[in-house]
Every structure is written in structure tokens, then in C-alpha cells.
Amino acid sequence: MREIDITRGIVENHVKSLEKAYESDVVIVGGGPSGLVAGGYLAKKGYNITILEKRLAPGGGIWGGGMGYKFVIIQDEAKGVLDDFNIPSTPYKDSYHVVDSITFASGLIFEATKRGVNIFNLTVCEDLLVRDGRVVGVVVNNSLTQLNQLPVDPITFEAKAVVDATGHDHDVVRVFSRKNDVTLNTPTGKPMGERSMFAETAEKAVVTNTKEVYPGLFVCGMSTAAVYGGFRMGPIFGGMLLSGKKLAGLLEDACKR
Numbered sequence: 690m691r692e693i694d695i696t697r698g699i700v701e702n703h704v705k706s707l708e709k710a711y712e713s714d715v716v717i718v719g720g721g722p723s724g725l726v727a728g729g730y731l732a733k734k735g736y737n738i739t740i741l742e743k744r745l746a747p748g749g750g751i752w753g754g755g756m757g758y759k760f761v762i763i764q765d766e767a768k769g770v771l772d773d774f775n776i777p778s779t780p781y782k783d784s785y786h787v788v789d790s791i792t793f794a795s796g797l798i799f800e801a802t803k804r805g806v807n808i809f810n811l812t813v814c815e816d817l818l819v820r821d822g823r824v825v826g827v828v829v830n831n832s833l834t835q836l837n838q839l840p841v842d843p844i845t846f847e848a849k850a851v852v853d854a855t856g857h858d859h860d861v862v863r864v865f866s867r868k869n870d871v872t873l874n875t876p877t878g879k880p881m882g883e884r885s886m887f888a889e890t891a892e893k894a895v896v897t898n899t900k901e902v903y904p905g906l907f908v909c910g911m912s913t914a915a916v917y918g919g920f921r922m923g924p925i926f927g928g929m930l931l932s933g934k935k936l937a938g939l940l941e942d943a944c945k946r
């Protein structure tokens with residue numbers, strides 16, 4: 690056994706993954722439920738999908754269930770997405786399903802990566818590539834570099850479409866709107882800010898507001914609430930799954946354009 694072979698095996702394969710990401714069909718920023726679902730559906734159809742996740746583990750807000758109690762709730766309408774990703778659940782009351790949050794997060798990650806989604810953890814999207822009024826890629830750095838505020842320049846990946854799936858932060862749209870004199874496809878032209886909790890309305894709005902917010906830039910999941918002024922919903926996750934599924938359809942059209 691040679692340690693240097695272990696090193697070579699890691700570095701060579703990481704470089705191959707980077708090369709695959711240089712010209713992605715879609716870069717999804719954020720490895721939470723909405724991003725993983727969108728990526729998983731698209732990768733199954735053969736698209737080259739890159740997910741950037743700034744934390745060590747993808748899964749976003751799934752792991753902690755509700756206040757650290759390790760279950761989440763899914764409504765009937767989204768059960769089909771659970772099935773598509775082979776995630777077991779237990780029926781609850783008339784129209785809900787209970788899912789173990791650890792099974793849910795790990796199941797989505799496993800299924801997405803099995804289908805070929807190229808996930809980079811510890812990798813942060815800090816800016817976008819913009820050409821002629823269109824988003825054409827992402828500006829990427831190591832999370833630890835950003836965390837420690839080190840003066841290290843980023844690298845870039847090109848994509849036919851970029852997705853803000855960063856959850857409550859709406860990190861991508863927020864930075865893009867702050868840095869550029871742009872009018873977003875929102876009623877005010879700017880990110881509108883998330884509102885308080887109203888689960889039923891919030892769950893519907895998350896799906897309705899999954900859309901292209903600027904040419905080449907899409908929003909899904911909880912970032913739609915921050916961008917379009919939607920309510921929050923707490924630990925019910927069907928809206929996230931349905932948002933990811935809807936996004937996959939929109940992105941397929943965008944990739945063909």
C-alpha cells in the first residue's frame with residue numbers, strides 16, 4: 690500500500706469531476722431538498738448537473754426535522770416524488786406522510802448522486818457570470834476560504850441555466866441584485882423578503898413562484914419565498930419536492946432553447 694496512490698486516486702478523480710462541471714447544463718446552488726430533487730430528475734434524463742453546497746453535508750434544512758425532532762411531514766400531493774427517489778414514509782392522518790429526516794436527507798443525496806449529479810461540498814457560489822443581460826455561469830470558491838475571509842480568487846463554471854436553491858438566504862439572487870443594476874422578474878424588480886408562517890399558502894406559493902427570475906437564473910424551494918415575498922411553512926416539505934420537480938421541467942425547456 691502506498692499513501693501516494695491514495696492521494697493520486699483522490700486528486701485525479703476530483704479533477705475529472707471539475708472538468709465535467711466546467712460546462713454544465715445546469716448549476717444548482719444549494720444542496721437542499723428542492724435542489725437535489727431538480728438535479729435528480731434532470732440527471733436521470735442525461736443532463737450534466739452540478740450542485741454546489743457550501744456546507745460539509747448536502748441536505749440543507751432536512752436533517753434537523755422540526756426543532757431537532759427528527760421527522761418531517763409530506764402532504765399527499767408530493768408522495769409521488771418520495772416514491773421517485775425511493776424514500777420510505779409512513780401514512781399519517783388523512784393526507785400526510787411522516788419521513789425520518791435522516792433517511793430523507795441521505796436518500797435524496799444518494800439517489801441524486803447515483804443518477805450522476807455532480808455535487809461539490811465545501812464549495813460556495815459567491816457571484817455569477819453575466820453576459821449581455823443573461824446569467825451564463827457561476828463564480829465559485831472554497832467555503833473555508835470564504836469563512837476565513839482569505840484573499841483567494843475564485844474559479845468559474847459555465848452553465849445554460851443557474852439555480853438559486855439556497856433556501857432562506859436566497860444568496861445568489863441577493864448578491865446578484867445588490868451588485869448589478871438589474872430588474873428581476875418580481876413585482877418590485879428586487880428580492881421582496883420572506884414573510885411569517887402560514888403553511889398552506891406558503892406551500893402553494895413555493896411551487897407557483899418556482900420560475901426564471903432573470904434570463905438564465907431560476908429560483909426554487911425556500912428562496913422563492915425570499916425573492917417573491919412568500920410566507921414560510923416550517924417542517925412540511927412537500928412544497929420543496931414539488932418545486933424541485935417543477936423546476937426540472939422548466940430547466941429542460943431552458944436547456945433546449
Ligand code: 48F
Nearest residue numbers: 719721722723742743749750813814855856860910911923
Ligand atoms: O435551506 P435548504 O434546505 O433549501 P430548500 O431546498 O429547502 C428548504 C427547507 O430545508 C426548509 C423549509 C421547508 O419547510 O423551510 O428550510 O429551499 O438548503 C439550501 C442549501 O444551500 C446551501 C446551504 O448550505 C443549504 O444546504 N447554500 C446557501 N448558500 C449557498 C449554499 C451558496 N452561496 N453556495 C453554496 N451553497
